[in-house]
Amino acid sequence: MADHDCICTQDKVKEYLELMAKNAGISDLTDPALAAYISDSDGLRHLRDLFHYPKCGSLPDVDASLVDPSSDCIYLCGHSLGLMPKATERVMNEQLQKWARMGVYGHLSGDLPWAYCDEAAIEGVARLVGATKSEVSVCNGLTVNIHVLLTAFYKPTEQRHKILLESRAFPSDHYAIESQIRLKGRNPEESMIVMMPRDGEECLRTEDILQKIQEEGDQIAVVFLPGVQYYTGQLFNIHTITMEAHKKGCLVGWDLAHAYGNVPLQLHYWDVDFACWCSYKYGCTGAGGIAGLFIHDRFKEDKRDRMLGWWSHKMSSRFQMTNELDLDEGAAGYRISNPPIHLVAPLMGSLEVFNSVSMDDLRSRSCYLTGYMEFLIKHFFDEASPHRRSKISVKIITPAEFHERGCQLSLRFSVPIDLVYKELTKRGVAVDKRYPHVIRVAPIHLYNNYTDVRRFITALQVVVLSVKGDKNGRSFVTEFENRRHDYGVHVQHYIDVDPNNVPTLSSSFEVVTSNIVLLYAGSEIAEKIFNDLKNTTISKVWLINEDASYSKNLPRGSKPFEISLPKHLRAVTVNDPPFVYSIPASNPNDCQGLGEVEVPLSGIDTASVPNSSIDRSFQFSLHLNDSYGAVVVSHDSRDFSLSGALWELDNDKADLAIGGMSVNPEREHYVDFSEPWLYHGIKILEKSQNPSVSTMQSFLQPLQSSLWTALFVAVALIGLAIYLLDLSSPFHKFYSVKLITENGVSSNQKYWKTPIFIQNLKKVNLR
Numbered sequence: 001m002a003d004h005d006c007i008c009t010q011d012k013v014k015e016y017l018e019l020m021a022k023n024a025g026i027s028d029l030t031d032p033a034l035a036a037y038i039s040d041s042d043g044l045r046h047l048r049d050l051f052h053y054p055k056c057g058s059l060p061d062v063d064a065s066l067v068d069p070s071s072d073c074i075y076l077c078g079h080s081l082g083l084m085p086k087a088t089e090r091v092m093n094e095q096l097q098k099w100a101r102m103g104v105y106g107h108l109s110g111d112l113p114w115a116y117c118d119e120a121a122i123e124g125v126a127r128l129v130g131a132t133k134s135e136v137s138v139c140n141g142l143t144v145n146i147h148v149l150l151t152a153f154y155k156p157t158e159q160r161h162k163i164l165l166e167s168r169a170f171p172s173d174h175y176a177i178e179s180q181i182r183l184k185g186r187n188p189e190e191s192m193i194v195m196m197p198r199d200g201e202e203c204l205r206t207e208d209i210l211q212k213i214q215e216e217g218d219q220i221a222v223v224f225l226p227g228v229q230y231y232t233g234q235l236f237n238i239h240t241i242t243m244e245a246h247k248k249g250c251l252v253g254w255d256l257a258h259a260y261g262n263v264p265l266q267l268h269y270w271d272v273d274f275a276c277w278c279s280y281k282y283g284c285t286g287a288g289g290i291a292g293l294f295i296h297d298r299f300k301e302d303k304r305d306r307m308l309g310w311w312s313h314k315m316s317s318r319f320q321m322t323n324e325l326d327l328d329e330g331a332a333g334y335r336i337s338n339p340p341i342h343l344v345a346p347l348m349g350s351l352e353v354f355n356s357v358s359m360d361d362l363r364s365r366s367c368y369l370t371g372y373m374e375f376l377i378k379h380f381f382d383e384a385s386p387h388r389r390s391k392i393s394v395k396i397i398t399p400a401e402f403h404e405r406g407c408q409l410s411l412r413f414s415v416p417i418d419l420v421y422k423e424l425t426k427r428g429v430a431v432d433k434r435y436p437h438v439i440r441v442a443p444i445h446l447y448n449n450y451t452d453v454r455r456f457i458t459a460l461q462v463v464v465l466s467v468k469g470d471k472n473g474r475s476f477v478t479e480f481e482n483r484r485h486d487y488g489v490h491v492q493h494y495i496d497v498d499p500n501n502v503p504t505l506s507s508s509f510e511v512v513t514s515n516i517v518l519l520y521a522g523s524e525i526a527e528k529i530f531n532d533l534k535n536t537t538i539s540k541v542w543l544i545n546e547d548a549s550y551s552k553n554l555p556r557g558s559k560p561f562e563i564s565l566p567k568h569l570r571a572v573t574v575n576d577p578p579f580v581y582s583i584p585a586s587n588p589n590d591c592q593g594l595g596e597v598e599v600p601l602s603g604i605d606t607a608s609v610p611n612s613s614i615d616r617s618f619q620f621s622l623h624l625n626d627s628y629g630a631v632v633v634s635h636d637s638r639d640f641s642l643s644g645a646l647w648e649l650d651n652d653k654a655d656l657a658i659g660g661m662s663v664n665p666e667r668e669h670y671v672d673f674s675e676p677w678l679y680h681g682i683k684i685l686e687k688s689q690n691p692s693v694s695t696m697q698s699f700l701q702p703l704q705s706s707l708w709t710a711l712f713v714a715v716a717l718i719g720l721a722i723y724l725l726d727l728s729s730p731f732h733k734f735y736s737v738k739l740i741t742e743n744g745v746s747s748n749q750k751y752w753k754t755p756i757f758i759q760n761l762k763k764v765n766l767r
C-alpha cells in the first residue's frame, strides 16, 4: 500500500477545473459560478447536510452591515473544532433520555450500554487510523494519552535516554515530553532533541529527520512527532520515519491530533509503535471530545509497566473486585477509567458520518478542494502574481506537495495577522490565527464545498484592500496611543513618513535620545529608512512590524549600547551663585552661548579610573532655568504642576538638575535627589502670630489643656475611691465605732448617697 495515497497534484487540480469549466461553459477558472457548478455536481455534496452548518448571524464578531446574517458563514476552522453532525444530537438525546428513564441500569441495558460504550466505537475508529480492533482504545484526552503512552514506552537507560521531537511541537506535547523526562529522573536539556527546520524554511525535511535519527539514533529512546504539524499543516512521512527509526532501535510514537479524520492512516501497516489523537477537530466530536490511542499488536501480550485503573483489567473478571489485576490485552489494557458516555455519544454520531463514506474518497475530495483554494490564493495574492490588486501578499507555508499536507493551508501575510483576522471575522469567516505569523484555513472534505472556498477568497480580497488602508500605520498608531498610557510609555518624538517621498531622516534623528524606536512601515520604506539611518540604527532597539522585517538591510549584529547609557546628558541649573557650574574662561567671549560643552575629563579623578572605561564621546550640555521650581498640588490632591528645573526634569527637557536645591518631601515625590552634599544646622525662625501670653497661660503652657483636664478627673476619682474604701473598712469594728458616719450616713445608705457626695465633692477642698 502506498504511503499517504495521494496521486493529486496542482496540475491535476487545474486540469479538473478546466474540464469542469468547459462543461459549464465558463471561461474564467476563478469565476464564482464555476465554484457553484462544481459544488452542485460534487458526488459527496450530500455530506454537508449531515452537519449543522452555522449562519453568519450566529457568529459573535460578525458585522451585520457587511454580510447577510441569514447566509451560511464561511466555516474553514475544522482543524480547530469540527462542526456538529446532526446524528450526534440524536445519539446524545437518546442517552440523556435513557439516563432519565432508567438511571444506573443504563450501564448494562439499552442499545449502547454505558459500561462498554467505548467498545462500540472501536471498529469505526480503527478503520480511520488503519488499525486492528485490538490496537485501538478510546479514552481520556489527548495530552493525558501522551502521558499514558510515554509512561509505558519511554524507559530511558544510560545509553538510550533521548526523545526526538520538533521545535514547533504543540506546547502540550512539549510539556508532556519535558515532564516525562524529568519524572524519569533525567534532565530535558540532555534528553530532548528538538529539531528545527533549516534556516529560512518553515517545515522539517524528511531527509533531515532521517539524518538526525542516523546520527543520534543509538541514544534515542523514542521518536515522537506529529502526523500533521498544527502550525504549518505539514504531513509527515509516518511510514518512512518509523521504519528508519526502527532500524536504529528507537520506538516511534505519533501525535495524530491533526491527522485523525483528515488523511488516511495505516498505523498497523506502517508498523507504528504507539500513537494518540483527539477527535474534536476533523473527528467532529465537539470541544474536549474523547481521545484515542493506538498500540501496535506487536505489544498485544506485552505487560510492561504503565498507568493502571480498573478499566485496564479484563472485562470478564473486572467486577469481581479482587484487586488482583488481570491485564486486558493490547490497547484495551491502557484504559484507566470507565468510559464517559457523554463523550462517547458524540463519537458515535461522528462515526455515523465517517462510516457512510470511505476515507480514500474523502481524501480525494480534500486534495481537490484544498488544491482549488491554493490555486485561488496564488492567483490573487501571491507576491509574483500579476493578478494581485493589493499591496498585501500571501505566502502559503504549507508544503506544496499534496502527499506532504492534509486539508489545512497556513497563510503568512505581509501585514500583521491580527489586522487580517479581525476583518475576516467581521465578514463571517471562521478561521484561526496562530502566532507568530499564520492564519490557518482548512476546507473540510466532510462539509465544505467549492463555493465556501470561493467566498473565502472574495472576503479576503475585500479584507486586504481594507487592511491596506493601514499601510502608513494609522490604526497601528491609534491603537498604540490608546494603550501606551496604561503602561506609562513616554513618546519622545513622532516622525510621519510619506511613502511616496521618503525624506532624509538623519537630521530629525539627531534629537532622538530615546533608546527604543518603534517602526511601522512597508518593507520597501523600511529599507530606505534603515539605509538612511545606517549610523544611528546601531545604537537603538528597533521594534518593527512584520512587513518592515522583510527589509533586506535590517540592523543586526551589535548589541545596542545606548540602552543603558545615553550619549547626551542634559543638565539644567539656576544662576544662583555660588553653586553655579563654572567654566574657566580667559576672555569674556568664552562665556557666550553656554550651549553644548565638552566635559573636560581632567575634572574627574582620572588617575583612579582606567582610561578604557570612560566613554569620551559622551556629550554634556548645560543650560539655565530661572528657578529650581516648586510642586503645586491641587486641592483634591489629584493633580499637580511643576515649575522651573523640576518641570524640565519631568518633561524630559533635562536629564539632571544641578544646584543648591533643598530636599523636601513634595519635591522628592516627583524627582530623585542625589545624596545631599551639604547638611547645615541652620534653622528657619518665624515671627510668632500671638506674642502676648498671660502668666497663667505661661504656667499652663508645658501641658495641653486636655492633659490638664485628665489630670483633674484622675485626682477626683482617686479621692472618691479612697473615701469608699474607707467607709467599708472592717477596721471600724475593732474600734467599736458606730456604723454611722460623721455626716449621719449609715453603711447601707452610703452607696445611695454617693452621687450626692460627688456633687458635694466639688465643694470639698482637697488637700
Ligand SMILES: Cc1ncc(COP(=O)(O)O)c(C=O)c1O
Pocket (backbone or CB within 6 Å): 141, 142, 143, 144, 170, 172, 173, 226, 230, 255, 257, 258, 278, 288
Ligand atoms: C498537536 C496537538 N497536540 C496536543 C493538543 C492538546 O490536546 P488536548 O487539549 O485535547 O489534550 C492539541 C490541541 O489542539 C494539538 O493540536
